[in-house]
Amino acid sequence: MELLRLENVTKRFGGLVAVNKVSFTVEKGEAIGIVGPNGSGKTTLYNLINGVYFPDEGRIYFEGQDITELPTHARAPLGMARTFQIPRPFGGATTRENVAVGAMFGHAKASVDEALEIADEYLKLVGIYDKGDVEAARLTPLEKKLMEVARALAMKPKLLLLDEVMAGMNPSDIDQLIELLKRVKEEEDISIVSMVEHLMHAITKFAERVIVMHQGEKLLEGPTMEVLNHPKVVEIYLGKKVV
Numbered sequence: 001m002e003l004l005r006l007e008n009v010t011k012r013f014g015g016l017v018a019v020n021k022v023s024f025t026v027e028k029g030e031a032i033g034i035v036g037p038n039g040s041g042k043t044t045l046y047n048l049i050n051g052v053y054f055p056d057e058g059r060i061y062f063e064g065q066d067i068t069e070l071p072t073h074a075r076a077p078l079g080m081a082r083t084f085q086i087p088r089p090f091g092g093a094t095t096r097e098n099v100a101v102g103a104m105f106g107h108a109k110a111s112v113d114e115a116l117e118i119a120d121e122y123l124k125l126v127g128i129y130d131k132g133d134v135e136a137a138r139l140t141p142l143e144k145k146l147m148e149v150a151r152a153l154a155m156k157p158k159l160l161l162l163d164e165v166m167a168g169m170n171p172s173d174i175d176q177l178i179e180l181l182k183r184v185k186e187e188e189d190i191s192i193v194s195m196v197e198h199l200m201h202a203i204t205k206f207a208e209r210v211i212v213m214h215q216g217e218k219l220l221e222g223p224t225m226e227v228l229n230h231p232k233v234v235e236i237y238l239g240k241k242v243v
Protein backbone atom coordinates (compact mmCIF):
# COMPACT_ATOMS: atom_id res chain seq x y z
CA MET A 1 0.00 0.00 0.00
CA GLU A 2 1.20 3.44 -0.89
CA LEU A 3 2.06 5.79 1.97
CA LEU A 4 3.77 8.76 0.34
CA ARG A 5 3.72 10.03 -3.23
CA LEU A 6 5.67 12.90 -4.77
CA GLU A 7 4.58 14.02 -8.22
CA ASN A 8 6.92 16.25 -10.22
CA VAL A 9 7.99 18.25 -7.20
CA THR A 10 10.12 21.32 -7.88
CA LYS A 11 11.63 23.80 -5.41
CA ARG A 12 13.60 26.87 -6.42
CA PHE A 13 15.66 29.25 -4.31
CA GLY A 14 15.92 32.34 -6.50
CA GLY A 15 17.54 31.13 -9.70
CA LEU A 16 18.73 27.87 -8.18
CA VAL A 17 16.61 24.76 -8.74
CA ALA A 18 17.28 22.78 -5.56
CA VAL A 19 14.77 20.02 -6.40
CA ASN A 20 13.74 19.50 -10.01
CA LYS A 21 10.60 17.56 -11.02
CA VAL A 22 11.16 14.72 -8.56
CA SER A 23 8.62 11.90 -8.40
CA PHE A 24 8.63 8.76 -6.27
CA THR A 25 6.48 6.75 -3.90
CA VAL A 26 7.09 5.11 -0.53
CA GLU A 27 5.14 1.98 0.30
CA LYS A 28 3.90 1.08 3.79
CA GLY A 29 6.61 -0.70 5.79
CA GLU A 30 9.39 0.03 3.31
CA ALA A 31 12.98 1.09 4.08
CA ILE A 32 14.31 3.50 1.47
CA GLY A 33 17.68 5.18 1.19
CA ILE A 34 18.13 8.56 -0.47
CA VAL A 35 21.75 9.13 -1.43
CA GLY A 36 23.53 11.88 -3.32
CA PRO A 37 26.51 14.17 -3.00
CA ASN A 38 26.47 17.34 -0.94
CA GLY A 39 24.14 19.91 -2.49
CA SER A 40 22.16 17.37 -4.53
CA GLY A 41 18.86 18.37 -2.91
CA LYS A 42 18.32 15.72 -0.24
CA THR A 43 17.58 18.00 2.71
CA THR A 44 15.37 20.23 0.56
CA LEU A 45 13.44 17.13 -0.46
CA TYR A 46 12.87 16.32 3.23
CA ASN A 47 11.81 19.88 3.91
CA LEU A 48 9.22 19.56 1.14
CA ILE A 49 7.91 16.20 2.38
CA ASN A 50 7.80 17.57 5.91
CA GLY A 51 6.18 20.92 5.03
CA VAL A 52 9.05 23.20 6.01
CA TYR A 53 8.91 24.41 2.39
CA PHE A 54 6.10 24.22 -0.13
CA PRO A 55 6.96 23.18 -3.68
CA ASP A 56 6.83 25.70 -6.53
CA GLU A 57 5.40 22.94 -8.68
CA GLY A 58 4.11 19.42 -8.17
CA ARG A 59 1.96 17.67 -5.57
CA ILE A 60 2.64 15.58 -2.45
CA TYR A 61 0.22 12.93 -1.15
CA PHE A 62 0.21 11.09 2.18
CA GLU A 63 -2.11 8.07 2.39
CA GLY A 64 -3.87 9.44 -0.67
CA GLN A 65 -4.51 12.86 0.89
CA ASP A 66 -3.09 15.89 -0.92
CA ILE A 67 -0.82 17.48 1.70
CA THR A 68 1.07 19.82 -0.65
CA GLU A 69 -0.01 22.93 1.22
CA LEU A 70 -0.26 21.55 4.77
CA PRO A 71 2.13 23.14 7.28
CA THR A 72 4.55 20.97 9.26
CA HIS A 73 2.48 21.00 12.45
CA ALA A 74 -0.49 19.61 10.52
CA ARG A 75 1.59 16.84 8.93
CA ALA A 76 3.05 15.43 12.16
CA PRO A 77 -0.33 14.26 13.54
CA LEU A 78 -0.99 12.44 10.24
CA GLY A 79 1.99 10.22 11.06
CA MET A 80 5.11 11.92 9.77
CA ALA A 81 8.27 12.36 11.83
CA ARG A 82 11.78 13.47 11.00
CA THR A 83 15.16 13.96 12.55
CA PHE A 84 17.33 16.95 11.68
CA GLN A 85 20.81 16.89 10.17
CA ILE A 86 21.84 19.17 13.00
CA PRO A 87 20.07 17.96 16.18
CA ARG A 88 17.87 20.63 17.73
CA PRO A 89 17.22 19.80 21.36
CA PHE A 90 15.14 22.19 23.43
CA GLY A 91 18.22 23.16 25.39
CA GLY A 92 16.83 23.93 28.84
CA ALA A 93 14.63 20.83 28.92
CA THR A 94 15.71 17.35 29.99
CA THR A 95 16.26 14.51 27.56
CA ARG A 96 13.02 12.89 28.72
CA GLU A 97 11.06 16.12 28.21
CA ASN A 98 12.52 16.52 24.73
CA VAL A 99 11.33 13.07 23.75
CA ALA A 100 7.94 13.59 25.46
CA VAL A 101 7.32 16.62 23.23
CA GLY A 102 7.43 14.25 20.26
CA ALA A 103 4.76 12.05 21.82
CA MET A 104 2.51 15.05 22.50
CA PHE A 105 2.67 16.66 19.09
CA GLY A 106 3.07 13.66 16.83
CA HIS A 107 0.66 10.98 15.70
CA ALA A 108 0.66 9.59 19.26
CA LYS A 109 -1.24 12.72 20.48
CA ALA A 110 -0.40 11.79 24.07
CA SER A 111 -1.29 13.69 27.25
CA VAL A 112 1.62 14.94 29.36
CA ASP A 113 1.63 11.87 31.66
CA GLU A 114 1.34 9.44 28.77
CA ALA A 115 4.03 11.33 26.89
CA LEU A 116 6.53 10.94 29.71
CA GLU A 117 5.85 7.20 29.79
CA ILE A 118 6.26 6.92 26.03
CA ALA A 119 9.47 8.94 26.34
CA ASP A 120 10.92 6.46 28.83
CA GLU A 121 9.97 3.57 26.57
CA TYR A 122 11.88 5.02 23.61
CA LEU A 123 14.82 6.26 25.68
CA LYS A 124 15.23 2.64 26.80
CA LEU A 125 14.93 1.45 23.22
CA VAL A 126 17.71 3.71 21.92
CA GLY A 127 19.84 3.04 25.00
CA ILE A 128 19.95 6.46 26.72
CA TYR A 129 17.35 5.92 29.46
CA ASP A 130 19.99 6.73 32.08
CA LYS A 131 20.25 10.23 30.54
CA GLY A 132 16.54 10.98 30.97
CA ASP A 133 17.03 13.60 33.67
CA VAL A 134 20.05 15.24 32.07
CA GLU A 135 19.61 18.59 30.37
CA ALA A 136 19.50 17.74 26.64
CA ALA A 137 22.04 20.41 25.77
CA ARG A 138 24.61 18.48 27.81
CA LEU A 139 24.35 15.23 25.87
CA THR A 140 27.22 14.06 23.68
CA PRO A 141 26.74 14.38 19.90
CA LEU A 142 25.92 10.67 19.65
CA GLU A 143 23.41 10.88 22.51
CA LYS A 144 21.77 13.90 20.85
CA LYS A 145 21.32 11.92 17.65
CA LEU A 146 19.83 9.00 19.58
CA MET A 147 17.54 11.43 21.39
CA GLU A 148 16.36 12.74 18.00
CA VAL A 149 15.58 9.19 16.93
CA ALA A 150 13.73 8.54 20.20
CA ARG A 151 11.75 11.78 19.83
CA ALA A 152 10.78 10.91 16.25
CA LEU A 153 9.73 7.38 17.26
CA ALA A 154 7.76 8.71 20.23
CA MET A 155 5.56 10.51 17.70
CA LYS A 156 4.40 7.00 16.62
CA PRO A 157 4.94 7.85 12.97
CA LYS A 158 3.86 5.92 9.92
CA LEU A 159 6.72 7.54 8.06
CA LEU A 160 10.08 8.26 9.66
CA LEU A 161 12.48 10.56 7.81
CA LEU A 162 16.09 10.36 8.95
CA ASP A 163 18.44 13.13 7.79
CA GLU A 164 22.09 12.05 8.00
CA VAL A 165 21.40 10.43 11.33
CA MET A 166 24.42 8.14 11.05
CA ALA A 167 26.92 10.78 9.99
CA GLY A 168 29.78 11.09 12.46
CA MET A 169 28.94 7.84 14.24
CA ASN A 170 31.47 5.05 14.58
CA PRO A 171 30.83 1.75 12.74
CA SER A 172 29.65 -0.20 15.78
CA ASP A 173 27.18 2.55 16.78
CA ILE A 174 25.91 2.60 13.20
CA ASP A 175 25.39 -1.17 13.24
CA GLN A 176 23.49 -0.90 16.52
CA LEU A 177 21.29 1.88 15.21
CA ILE A 178 20.54 -0.03 12.00
CA GLU A 179 19.52 -3.11 13.98
CA LEU A 180 17.28 -0.96 16.16
CA LEU A 181 15.65 0.73 13.17
CA LYS A 182 15.04 -2.60 11.46
CA ARG A 183 13.42 -3.90 14.62
CA VAL A 184 11.07 -0.95 15.15
CA LYS A 185 10.23 -0.94 11.46
CA GLU A 186 8.97 -4.52 11.75
CA GLU A 187 7.39 -4.19 15.18
CA GLU A 188 5.60 -0.91 14.56
CA ASP A 189 5.11 -1.30 10.81
CA ILE A 190 6.61 2.06 9.89
CA SER A 191 8.20 3.16 6.65
CA ILE A 192 11.66 4.65 6.99
CA VAL A 193 13.37 6.96 4.55
CA SER A 194 16.99 7.48 5.45
CA MET A 195 19.13 9.99 3.66
CA VAL A 196 22.91 9.90 3.53
CA GLU A 197 25.70 11.65 1.74
CA HIS A 198 28.29 8.90 2.16
CA LEU A 199 28.16 5.73 4.28
CA MET A 200 27.12 3.57 1.35
CA HIS A 201 27.94 0.58 3.49
CA ALA A 202 25.29 1.52 6.05
CA ILE A 203 22.70 2.02 3.33
CA THR A 204 23.33 -1.46 1.92
CA LYS A 205 22.55 -2.95 5.33
CA PHE A 206 19.43 -0.92 5.80
CA ALA A 207 17.63 0.07 2.61
CA GLU A 208 15.59 -2.22 0.40
CA ARG A 209 15.43 0.42 -2.30
CA VAL A 210 17.59 3.44 -3.09
CA ILE A 211 16.93 6.77 -4.78
CA VAL A 212 19.96 8.68 -6.04
CA MET A 213 19.80 12.48 -6.16
CA HIS A 214 22.15 14.49 -8.34
CA GLN A 215 21.96 18.26 -8.91
CA GLY A 216 18.36 18.39 -7.71
CA GLU A 217 17.15 15.58 -9.94
CA LYS A 218 16.35 11.96 -9.34
CA LEU A 219 19.18 10.24 -11.19
CA LEU A 220 18.30 6.62 -10.46
CA GLU A 221 15.94 4.49 -8.39
CA GLY A 222 15.87 0.76 -7.77
CA PRO A 223 17.04 -2.17 -5.63
CA THR A 224 19.89 -1.07 -3.36
CA MET A 225 22.85 -3.07 -4.66
CA GLU A 226 21.87 -2.68 -8.28
CA VAL A 227 21.67 1.10 -7.96
CA LEU A 228 24.79 1.60 -5.86
CA ASN A 229 26.88 -0.40 -8.33
CA HIS A 230 25.52 1.51 -11.30
CA PRO A 231 28.25 3.29 -13.32
CA LYS A 232 26.41 6.65 -13.04
CA VAL A 233 26.55 6.47 -9.25
CA VAL A 234 30.21 5.56 -9.28
CA GLU A 235 30.79 8.56 -11.54
CA ILE A 236 29.01 11.16 -9.43
CA TYR A 237 30.83 10.01 -6.33
CA LEU A 238 34.14 10.31 -8.15
CA GLY A 239 33.07 13.82 -9.15
CA LYS A 240 33.04 13.23 -12.87
CA LYS A 241 30.46 14.63 -15.21
CA VAL A 242 27.38 12.49 -15.64
CA VAL A 243 25.98 12.32 -19.15
Ligand SMILES: Nc1ncnc2c1ncn2[C@@H]1O[C@H](COP(=O)(O)OP(=O)(O)O)[C@@H](O)[C@H]1O
Residues within 6 Å of the ligand: 013, 016, 017, 018, 036, 037, 038, 039, 040, 041, 042, 043, 044, 045
Ligand atom coordinates in the same frame (compact mmCIF):
# COMPACT_ATOMS: atom_id res chain seq x y z
N1 LIG B 1 17.18 27.89 2.20
C1 LIG B 1 17.96 27.88 1.10
N2 LIG B 1 18.19 29.02 0.40
C2 LIG B 1 18.94 29.00 -0.71
N3 LIG B 1 19.52 27.90 -1.22
C3 LIG B 1 19.33 26.74 -0.57
C4 LIG B 1 18.55 26.66 0.62
N4 LIG B 1 18.52 25.36 1.04
C5 LIG B 1 19.28 24.68 0.16
N5 LIG B 1 19.75 25.49 -0.81
C6 LIG B 1 20.57 25.07 -1.96
O1 LIG B 1 19.88 24.02 -2.60
C7 LIG B 1 20.79 23.01 -3.03
C8 LIG B 1 20.43 21.68 -2.40
O2 LIG B 1 20.75 21.74 -1.02
P1 LIG B 1 20.37 20.59 0.00
O3 LIG B 1 18.96 20.22 -0.20
O4 LIG B 1 20.77 21.04 1.37
O5 LIG B 1 21.31 19.41 -0.48
P2 LIG B 1 21.87 18.13 0.31
O6 LIG B 1 21.04 17.91 1.52
O7 LIG B 1 21.76 17.03 -0.70
O8 LIG B 1 23.29 18.43 0.65
C9 LIG B 1 22.18 23.52 -2.69
O9 LIG B 1 22.71 24.16 -3.82
C10 LIG B 1 21.91 24.49 -1.56
O10 LIG B 1 22.90 25.49 -1.51
Ligand SMILES: [Mg+2]
Residues within 6 Å of the ligand: 042, 043, 044, 085
Ligand atom coordinates in the same frame (compact mmCIF):
# COMPACT_ATOMS: atom_id res chain seq x y z
MG1 LIG C 1 21.62 17.63 3.59
